[in-house]
Amino acid sequence: MNVDFMEALEQLEREKGVKKEVLIDAIEAALISGYKRNFNSAANVRVDIDRQTGNVKVFARKQVVEDPVDPRLEISLDAAEQINPALQIGDIVEIEVTPRDFGRIAAQTAKQVVTQRIREAERGLIYTEFIDREDDIVTGVVQRQDARNYYVDLGKIEAVLPFTEVMPGEKFKHNDRVKTYITKVEKTTKGPQVMISRTHPGLLKRLFELEVPEIYDGVVEIKSVSREAGQRSKIAVHTKNPDVDPVGACVGPRGTRVQAIVNELKGEKIDIVRWSDDLAEFVANALSPAKVVSVEVAVAEDEKVARVVVPDYQLSLAIGKEGQNARLAAKLTGCKIDIKSESQLGLNNGDSGLDTEPDVEE
Incomplete structure (x- = not known):
């Protein structure tokens, strides 16, 4: 590894959000494993990567003893004093044991570690982004389907839309654009998984928030929603402003607002009622x-x-x-x-x- 490699790590930090120090620490840990595997070393080695030049060095850590039994783990006091006269019995001394061809192993290991960490970081960023959007509405493009699910491209991830979460009689083709509701975001071994729905009552609530400015601004509040997807829904609305008609605001001029939602839900009937604390x-x-x-x-x-x-x-x-x-x-x-x-x-x-x-x- 060299200066160019260190600059590449800095660029990755800027572009992918993966800290340079985190990558270097991970590479050092991986190189220790690689060194032990390739050179049959004991467990007392340390790998150091120079943060400026990218040079890699391997050090064996040995304890100073009177009579060494295992030369891989111990060193005599006489030999230790030749390295540093101040060393005493019981001290730990580090001796460089960098193999001649270790640069090739280091480069290969570093590439694997960086690739893995970038993948993990990207998954982490995607998870963070979508966990914040749980219980929110998203628009995606249908990519494919199998025996049980549609798979919808949301840009950075492919979300799962089970057939059980699709409204009765609703079918999608490849490249169809569809509005859905994020019901669950979870981490899996293959990365984050986003589950979406077309039948959840939350979809109706979010659609009203998009279509009705008074709801988005908080003037009108959605108190409760009940829904039988694809057939009929009821939504209860309320306002503390005596000058605002909450039902009329949701219906819109000549019914345009609620009609836009009905069209999105393929003709589902929607009753908008006034909420009361009585x-x-x-x-x-x-x-x-x-x-x-x-x-x-x-x-x-x-x-x-x-x-x-x-x-x-x-x-x-x-x-x-x-x-x-x-x-x-x-x-x-x-x-x-x-x-x-x-x-x-x-x-x-x-x-x-x-x-x-x-x-x-x-």
């Missing part, structure tokens, strides 16, 4: 577009139950197809919802139109 009012809003006559909230065994009365002609709308509207409302509000029509209430107080419990959002 749970009864919130439940009534969450059952939109159904009209509610009354809501009574009770707490039983740490479980919140909302008993809802709706007009007869609104019962099927409140319940929704296969119970979807009521199910999403329960998940949005975090309470069990018991829906009755006015006639059911009058005829039989024990029967209900639908009894739903909130799903647990992951």
